[in-house]
Amino acid sequence: MNEQMKTRLKRTLTLSAIALAIGAAIGFAQIGNSRNAVVVNKGSTPEAAVAGVQVGGPFTLTDQNGNIVTEKSYGGQYRLVYFGFTMCPVICPAGLQKLSKAMELLGANAAAIQPIFITVDPERDTPDAMRQYVQQFHPRLVGLTGTKADIESVEKSYRVFSSKVEDENLSDYTMDHSAFTYLMSPDNQLLSLYRDSDTAETMAEDIKNKIEFGETD
Ligand code: NI
Numbered sequence: 001m002n003e004q005m006k007t008r009l010k011r012t013l014t015l016s017a018i019a020l021a022i023g024a025a026i027g028f029a030q031i032g033n034s035r036n037a038v039v040v041n042k043g044s045t046p047e048a049a050v051a052g053v054q055v056g057g058p059f060t061l062t063d064q065n066g067n068i069v070t071e072k073s074y075g076g077q078y079r080l081v082y083f084g085f086t087m088c089p090v091i092c093p094a095g096l097q098k099l100s101k102a103m104e105l106l107g108a109n110a111a112a113i114q115p116i117f118i119t120v121d122p123e124r125d126t127p128d129a130m131r132q133y134v135q136q137f138h139p140r141l142v143g144l145t146g147t148k149a150d151i152e153s154v155e156k157s158y159r160v161f162s163s164k165v166e167d168e169n170l171s172d173y174t175m176d177h178s179a180f181t182y183l184m185s186p187d188n189q190l191l192s193l194y195r196d197s198d199t200a201e202t203m204a205e206d207i208k209n210k211i212e213f214g215e216t217d
Contacts, residue, residue: 055190056081056182057157061118061150064131064143071188074114078191078211081182083160085121085175086133091196095179098200100138105204109211118144120162120177122151158182183207 056071063069080099084092096117103110115138119125122145125133130143145151155162162177181203183192191210194203 055157055159055193056184056188057154059144059146059150059154059157061144061146061154062127064127064134066127069142069144074116074186076186077114078112078186078207079182079184080113080115080207081118081158081184082116082179083118083120083155083158083162084177084179085119086125086129087121087172088175088177091177091179095181095196096137096141098203099181100141101200102203102207103138103140105200106207109208112211113207115141116144117141118151118154120151120155120160121175122146122148183210 134143181194
Protein backbone atom coordinates (compact mmCIF):
# COMPACT_ATOMS: atom_id res chain seq x y z
CA MET A 1 0.00 0.00 0.00
CA ASN A 2 1.51 3.35 -0.94
CA GLU A 3 1.50 6.41 1.30
CA GLN A 4 -1.41 8.06 -0.43
CA MET A 5 -3.59 4.96 -0.06
CA LYS A 6 -2.62 4.64 3.59
CA THR A 7 -3.61 8.25 4.19
CA ARG A 8 -6.92 7.75 2.44
CA LEU A 9 -7.68 4.56 4.35
CA LYS A 10 -6.84 6.25 7.65
CA ARG A 11 -9.08 9.16 6.71
CA THR A 12 -11.96 6.87 5.75
CA LEU A 13 -11.67 4.99 9.04
CA THR A 14 -11.52 8.23 11.02
CA LEU A 15 -14.60 9.60 9.30
CA SER A 16 -16.48 6.33 9.88
CA ALA A 17 -15.69 6.57 13.58
CA ILE A 18 -16.88 10.18 13.58
CA ALA A 19 -20.13 9.21 11.86
CA LEU A 20 -20.74 6.55 14.50
CA ALA A 21 -19.98 9.00 17.31
CA ILE A 22 -22.34 11.61 15.92
CA GLY A 23 -24.97 8.95 15.25
CA ALA A 24 -24.74 7.68 18.80
CA ALA A 25 -24.93 11.21 20.15
CA ILE A 26 -27.99 12.05 18.06
CA GLY A 27 -29.64 8.86 19.25
CA PHE A 28 -28.78 9.70 22.84
CA ALA A 29 -30.03 13.26 22.54
CA GLN A 30 -33.31 12.08 21.07
CA ILE A 31 -33.85 9.51 23.82
CA GLY A 32 -32.80 11.97 26.52
CA ASN A 33 -35.20 14.52 25.16
CA SER A 34 -38.19 12.26 24.51
CA ARG A 35 -40.22 14.05 27.21
CA ASN A 36 -40.20 17.05 24.89
CA ALA A 37 -41.76 15.01 22.13
CA VAL A 38 -38.95 15.29 19.63
CA VAL A 39 -39.86 13.22 16.60
CA VAL A 40 -37.72 10.08 16.53
CA ASN A 41 -37.62 8.19 13.30
CA LYS A 42 -37.73 4.63 14.59
CA GLY A 43 -37.22 3.25 11.11
CA SER A 44 -33.62 4.39 10.77
CA THR A 45 -30.62 3.75 12.96
CA PRO A 46 -28.57 6.77 14.08
CA GLU A 47 -25.69 5.45 11.97
CA ALA A 48 -27.86 5.38 8.85
CA ALA A 49 -28.96 8.93 9.57
CA VAL A 50 -25.43 10.30 9.21
CA ALA A 51 -23.71 7.75 6.96
CA GLY A 52 -22.04 9.48 4.04
CA VAL A 53 -23.24 12.86 5.22
CA GLN A 54 -20.94 15.85 4.96
CA VAL A 55 -20.36 17.67 8.25
CA GLY A 56 -20.08 21.46 8.10
CA GLY A 57 -20.89 23.65 5.14
CA PRO A 58 -21.54 27.19 3.99
CA PHE A 59 -23.04 29.63 6.48
CA THR A 60 -23.77 33.33 6.79
CA LEU A 61 -23.85 34.61 10.35
CA THR A 62 -23.13 37.75 12.40
CA ASP A 63 -20.12 37.96 14.68
CA GLN A 64 -19.91 39.59 18.14
CA ASN A 65 -18.97 42.93 16.56
CA GLY A 66 -21.94 42.93 14.20
CA ASN A 67 -19.96 41.93 11.10
CA ILE A 68 -21.48 39.51 8.59
CA VAL A 69 -19.22 36.46 8.29
CA THR A 70 -19.25 33.27 6.26
CA GLU A 71 -17.34 29.98 6.30
CA LYS A 72 -14.80 31.76 4.05
CA SER A 73 -14.10 34.56 6.55
CA TYR A 74 -11.31 32.66 8.32
CA GLY A 75 -9.31 31.75 5.24
CA GLY A 76 -6.14 29.72 5.76
CA GLN A 77 -7.00 28.88 9.36
CA TYR A 78 -8.13 25.70 11.01
CA ARG A 79 -11.26 26.19 13.11
CA LEU A 80 -12.32 24.82 16.45
CA VAL A 81 -16.09 25.09 16.42
CA TYR A 82 -18.33 24.77 19.46
CA PHE A 83 -22.12 25.18 19.62
CA GLY A 84 -23.93 26.34 22.75
CA PHE A 85 -25.62 29.35 24.33
CA THR A 86 -24.50 32.11 26.68
CA MET A 87 -27.06 31.34 29.41
CA CYS A 88 -25.94 27.71 29.63
CA PRO A 89 -25.26 27.05 33.31
CA VAL A 90 -22.54 24.39 33.17
CA ILE A 91 -21.83 22.55 29.92
CA CYS A 92 -20.92 25.48 27.67
CA PRO A 93 -18.69 27.31 30.17
CA ALA A 94 -16.83 24.04 30.82
CA GLY A 95 -16.58 23.27 27.10
CA LEU A 96 -15.29 26.75 26.27
CA GLN A 97 -12.80 26.73 29.15
CA LYS A 98 -11.50 23.42 27.82
CA LEU A 99 -11.25 24.81 24.30
CA SER A 100 -9.34 27.81 25.64
CA LYS A 101 -6.99 25.53 27.59
CA ALA A 102 -6.36 23.43 24.47
CA MET A 103 -5.42 26.66 22.64
CA GLU A 104 -2.98 27.51 25.44
CA LEU A 105 -1.43 24.03 25.31
CA LEU A 106 -0.86 24.43 21.57
CA GLY A 107 1.51 27.33 22.10
CA ALA A 108 2.65 28.76 18.76
CA ASN A 109 0.43 26.33 16.81
CA ALA A 110 -2.63 28.09 18.22
CA ALA A 111 -2.01 30.95 15.78
CA ALA A 112 -3.15 28.61 12.98
CA ILE A 113 -6.51 28.09 14.64
CA GLN A 114 -9.62 30.23 14.82
CA PRO A 115 -11.82 29.26 17.77
CA ILE A 116 -15.52 29.81 17.02
CA PHE A 117 -18.56 29.67 19.31
CA ILE A 118 -21.92 29.43 17.51
CA THR A 119 -25.10 30.01 19.48
CA VAL A 120 -28.05 27.62 19.41
CA ASP A 121 -30.15 30.35 21.12
CA PRO A 122 -30.24 33.29 18.66
CA GLU A 123 -33.38 34.65 20.32
CA ARG A 124 -31.39 35.78 23.39
CA ASP A 125 -27.80 35.69 22.09
CA THR A 126 -27.50 39.03 20.32
CA PRO A 127 -24.07 40.12 19.05
CA ASP A 128 -23.76 42.20 22.25
CA ALA A 129 -24.49 39.23 24.49
CA MET A 130 -22.01 37.15 22.48
CA ARG A 131 -19.31 39.82 22.76
CA GLN A 132 -19.60 40.02 26.53
CA TYR A 133 -19.56 36.24 26.76
CA VAL A 134 -16.73 35.20 24.42
CA GLN A 135 -14.22 37.62 25.94
CA GLN A 136 -14.47 35.73 29.23
CA PHE A 137 -12.91 32.65 27.63
CA HIS A 138 -10.27 33.48 25.03
CA PRO A 139 -9.14 36.77 23.46
CA ARG A 140 -9.49 35.30 19.95
CA LEU A 141 -12.76 33.45 20.47
CA VAL A 142 -15.34 34.57 17.90
CA GLY A 143 -19.06 34.41 18.78
CA LEU A 144 -21.52 33.88 15.95
CA THR A 145 -25.26 34.43 15.96
CA GLY A 146 -27.93 35.04 13.32
CA THR A 147 -31.58 34.70 12.49
CA LYS A 148 -33.43 31.60 13.65
CA ALA A 149 -33.26 30.26 10.09
CA ASP A 150 -29.51 30.96 9.79
CA ILE A 151 -28.84 29.09 13.03
CA GLU A 152 -31.10 26.19 12.09
CA SER A 153 -29.21 25.87 8.83
CA VAL A 154 -25.74 25.83 10.40
CA GLU A 155 -26.90 23.40 13.11
CA LYS A 156 -28.22 21.09 10.43
CA SER A 157 -24.98 21.13 8.47
CA TYR A 158 -22.96 20.32 11.61
CA ARG A 159 -25.49 17.70 12.76
CA VAL A 160 -26.06 19.64 15.96
CA PHE A 161 -29.05 18.81 18.08
CA SER A 162 -30.68 21.58 20.11
CA SER A 163 -34.08 22.06 21.66
CA LYS A 164 -35.76 24.72 23.75
CA VAL A 165 -36.86 23.45 27.17
CA GLU A 166 -39.51 25.25 29.20
CA ASP A 167 -39.31 24.56 32.92
CA GLU A 168 -42.06 25.79 35.24
CA ASN A 169 -39.48 26.10 38.04
CA LEU A 170 -37.38 28.49 36.00
CA SER A 171 -38.31 32.03 35.10
CA ASP A 172 -36.90 31.54 31.60
CA TYR A 173 -36.31 28.68 29.18
CA THR A 174 -33.12 26.72 28.78
CA MET A 175 -31.68 24.74 25.85
CA ASP A 176 -30.79 21.08 25.50
CA HIS A 177 -27.97 20.70 23.02
CA SER A 178 -25.23 18.39 21.83
CA ALA A 179 -21.75 19.46 22.95
CA PHE A 180 -19.12 18.40 20.45
CA THR A 181 -16.07 20.39 19.43
CA TYR A 182 -15.33 20.21 15.71
CA LEU A 183 -11.86 20.60 14.28
CA MET A 184 -12.32 21.85 10.72
CA SER A 185 -9.60 22.25 8.11
CA PRO A 186 -8.97 25.60 6.37
CA ASP A 187 -11.14 24.31 3.50
CA ASN A 188 -13.98 23.37 5.85
CA GLN A 189 -13.51 19.61 6.03
CA LEU A 190 -14.09 17.86 9.34
CA LEU A 191 -10.77 16.57 10.71
CA SER A 192 -11.74 15.56 14.24
CA LEU A 193 -14.70 15.54 16.55
CA TYR A 194 -14.11 15.86 20.30
CA ARG A 195 -16.60 14.69 22.84
CA ASP A 196 -17.53 16.33 26.11
CA SER A 197 -15.39 13.70 27.87
CA ASP A 198 -12.20 14.44 25.88
CA THR A 199 -9.65 16.49 27.81
CA ALA A 200 -7.90 19.67 26.68
CA GLU A 201 -4.67 17.64 26.55
CA THR A 202 -6.21 15.04 24.22
CA MET A 203 -7.59 17.78 21.99
CA ALA A 204 -4.29 19.70 21.86
CA GLU A 205 -2.32 16.55 21.02
CA ASP A 206 -4.70 15.58 18.23
CA ILE A 207 -4.79 19.12 16.81
CA LYS A 208 -0.99 19.26 16.85
CA ASN A 209 -0.78 15.99 14.92
CA LYS A 210 -3.39 17.08 12.39
CA ILE A 211 -1.61 20.37 11.73
CA GLU A 212 1.90 18.95 11.59
CA PHE A 213 0.79 16.24 9.16
CA GLY A 214 -1.06 18.78 7.08
CA GLU A 215 -4.26 16.77 6.70
CA THR A 216 -6.11 19.51 4.95
CA ASP A 217 -7.47 17.87 1.81
NI1 NI B 1 -24.49 24.45 26.92
